[in-house]
Amino acid sequence: MPVKRAAGAHEPKRQRGHLRVAAIMEAGIAVFTEKGYDAATMTEIAARSETAIGSLYRFFPSKEALADALLLRYAEHVTGQLDALAQRASSMAQDKLADELVDFMLSLESQRGFTVALLDARGGSEVRRTRFRQAAREGLGRVLRAAMPALPKAKSETVAAVLLHVLKGLNAIDVDKAAARRLLQAEIRLLVRVYLGSAQQSAQASR
Amino acid sequence: MPVKRAAGAHEPKRQRGHLRVAAIMEAGIAVFTEKGYDAATMTEIAARSETAIGSLYRFFPSKEALADALLLRYAEHVTGQLDALAQRASSMAQDKLADELVDFMLSLESQRGFTVALLDARGGSEVRRTRFRQAAREGLGRVLRAAMPALPKAKSETVAAVLLHVLKGLNAIDVDKAAARRLLQAEIRLLVRVYLGSAQQSAQASR
Amino acid sequence: MPVKRAAGAHEPKRQRGHLRVAAIMEAGIAVFTEKGYDAATMTEIAARSETAIGSLYRFFPSKEALADALLLRYAEHVTGQLDALAQRASSMAQDKLADELVDFMLSLESQRGFTVALLDARGGSEVRRTRFRQAAREGLGRVLRAAMPALPKAKSETVAAVLLHVLKGLNAIDVDKAAARRLLQAEIRLLVRVYLGSAQQSAQASR
Amino acid sequence: MPVKRAAGAHEPKRQRGHLRVAAIMEAGIAVFTEKGYDAATMTEIAARSETAIGSLYRFFPSKEALADALLLRYAEHVTGQLDALAQRASSMAQDKLADELVDFMLSLESQRGFTVALLDARGGSEVRRTRFRQAAREGLGRVLRAAMPALPKAKSETVAAVLLHVLKGLNAIDVDKAAARRLLQAEIRLLVRVYLGSAQQSAQASR
DNA sequence: AATGAATGAGCCTTCATTCAT
DNA sequence: GATGAATGAAGGCTCATTCAT
Numbered sequence A, B, C, D: 001m002p003v004k005r006a007a008g009a010h011e012p013k014r015q016r017g018h019l020r021v022a023a024i025m026e027a028g029i030a031v032f033t034e035k036g037y038d039a040a041t042m043t044e045i046a047a048r049s050e051t052a053i054g055s056l057y058r059f060f061p062s063k064e065a066l067a068d069a070l071l072l073r074y075a076e077h078v079t080g081q082l083d084a085l086a087q088r089a090s091s092m093a094q095d096k097l098a099d100e101l102v103d104f105m106l107s108l109e110s111q112r113g114f115t116v117a118l119l120d121a122r123g124g125s126e127v128r129r130t131r132f133r134q135a136a137r138e139g140l141g142r143v144l145r146a147a148m149p150a151l152p153k154a155k156s157e158t159v160a161a162v163l164l165h166v167l168k169g170l171n172a173i174d175v176d177k178a179a180a181r182r183l184l185q186a187e188i189r190l191l192v193r194v195y196l197g198s199a200q201q202s203a204q205a206s207r
Numbered sequence E: 001a002a003t004g005a006a007t008g009a010g011c012c013t014t015c016a017t018t019c020a021t
Numbered sequence F: 001g002a003t004g005a006a007t008g009a010a011g012g013c014t015c016a017t018t019c020a021t
Helices: A002-008 A011-035 A042-048 A053-059 A063-089 A094-107 A114-120 A126-147 A153-172 A178-205 B002-035 B042-048 B053-059 B063-089 B094-107 B114-120 B126-147 B153-172 B178-205 C002-035 C042-048 C053-059 C063-089 C094-107 C114-120 C126-147 C153-172 C178-205 D002-008 D011-035 D042-048 D053-059 D063-089 D094-107 D114-120 D126-147 D153-172 D178-205
Strands: none
Touching (some): A011 A042, A011 A053, A011 A063, A011 A114, A042 A053, A042 A063, A063 A094, A063 A114, A063 A126, A094 A126, A094 A153, A094 A178, A114 A153, A126 A153, A153 A178, A153 B153, A153 B178, A178 B153, B002 B042, B002 B053, B002 B063, B042 B053, B042 B063, B063 B114, B063 B126, B094 B126, B094 B153, B094 B178, B114 B126, B114 B153, B153 B178, C002 C042, C002 C053, C002 C063, C002 C114, C042 C063, C063 C126, C114 C126, C126 C153, C153 C178, C153 D153, C153 D178, C178 D153, C178 D178, D011 D042, D011 D053, D011 D114, D042 D053, D042 D063, D063 D114, D094 D126, D094 D153, D094 D178, D114 D153, D126 D153, D153 D178
């Protein structure tokens, strides 16, 4: 296709740009996770992604902009996953849903520390964090309402916020030994089931 | 009274010193909470406590020493409160215990963000954070074992870690409106009750 | 010429970098000499070389690194000169050798005070100073052994250390008037001749 | 004696003052020697002499004043010793004189580093150092003229300056092993003899 | 558009000196 | 006079960001 060809003249550049951006974001996640937002340096992120510091700043005009972009992409990933889960949730046994939520959270384990680095840490825009949490809570709220149609919207938002916090414990709670970590995760899995059960009950009762 | 006089001769100094230290610690909590450990500056802490930077360093020889002192004091407070609670816990209805735990955590509200700033954040000694968490978990574990003698020690440790995380949600979860905050806290109160009930059951079952 | 052009593309940078480094080193020598290692400030060295403080640190990552580099360069210069002298020393009358040593030392006059600032002073790495002295002594030892093959190695090392000290007097001894300085230098020249003669004699005697 | 008694009312204070000053000076020598002028801190000197910092400043109004006082006392000691030597020098064999000079210098060994710390180091008043050197040179000059009446005054000053420098090598030259140090000192002893001999000759020749 | 050298504000910390008690 | 807490200027060093090439 001529169109393709014609575009091709610039496509490689864009392609390269995309690769560059991807490399930067990957490096950004790694460095922010390892060092935390403040201790991370733009120089190191540039070096790890084999990008000139000037180029890094062309794509992300500030450290904060990079963090924002990272968080946005993460939010989109989380939202997407939760929405997919929401579609299946209506026809799902409650304990199954609990397990899926736990497993989904565990699948984000690689992001462990990243969340803390960019969300819980002070410094940097309050906006950034608020927006992210909002997205996650809303996504989780949609899952809950799909699974429990009886749940009023207001209640679902509160439950989502609490549930999200509980789930974050899966990756955020520090334990020294691997065995302890497994116990902990099992315990949280249990708690999520119990909590969902309790929420369901109260939803039906308030009907 | 000569005694009073004699004491008075040096009391002012000590008095002033104590006030100074108190002012610094208060300012430290405020600034660490607002900015996080890394972004907090000793200069600002000095300014807020109306202390010359040199004086600040006389009392706390490094930024880390200040954070440590803050955390230590906080840990002692928490441990003390939990131990007091443990003594009353054995003769307490379970829902009452849940409420007391929630109320205790809410009483720490003034420390909101502080925990995150100094504990969850990167930066500063890993040791500091680990030690604090250990203390809090152990204190909570003692409360649990007092309330549920049937709970095996290992299980109590896991439950304590999870329960602590849940309770932290009371202060840590960000909500925009006061009404939402009240709902949230009520929800967590409920969850704590449910969780304690579930733990109790499993403890008796495993007997 | 394309070659020239191609080279020109990067040459300016390198060129500038070299000039920058040279300016910094010159300023470093000046400031260290005037103030001594401890009292010298990186800020002043930066200012004198018209370098931004950040740039100074790009080239020399610490005050000590700068001092080390300065000393290393000086050591190489001294060693090189002494080795050149060693080659000519075997076919040289003894008084001629004495004169050459004295003249060589006087040629370092511009370094007056520098030696003291970085070598004799406290502060900064012990290693740095030790290494430099070792190099100078060994270089002078090689000159001596070339000139007096009968001199045992051990003896030559001792003589080198003493001779070096004597020669340092040429630049290190403070005198108020220019005339006094000339007298002093003539006196040391005499002493060096006498000392070399004495060393020669003892070398031949111990044969 | 009533006079003594009357004075006694204040004497203890003065006595205490003297002790205090002596303790401070001792501590000052120790700390300057160990750390060098710049790195030495008034606080440490106060602590080592068990003096309140405020009291230290009452006796010595600045760090430099303390260094000056130390140097002055040292200069007086050196001058006194040299003058005593001068009195015996006229009836002394030349080699004996050389030995006495060397031994005297070695007796100052405990001051090793002190000299460097306060004299050779840059920083602090140029005046201080100049004055000290002048005193030492003049003292040594008197010894020389006593021993060699034929030596013209101008010549004696030059020789004194050079000889002083040579003698300083006894304590100032850094060597790694004790054996090397002994060899070095023997070598310098030899050199001093040779030099004195040479000076004597030239003095008699120029008669 | 890419590059990376250059910039300089700002951080943590030290220490000579002062002065209220 | 004695004391030592208080002061704040200044030092070494880092790093986000810019801009000439």
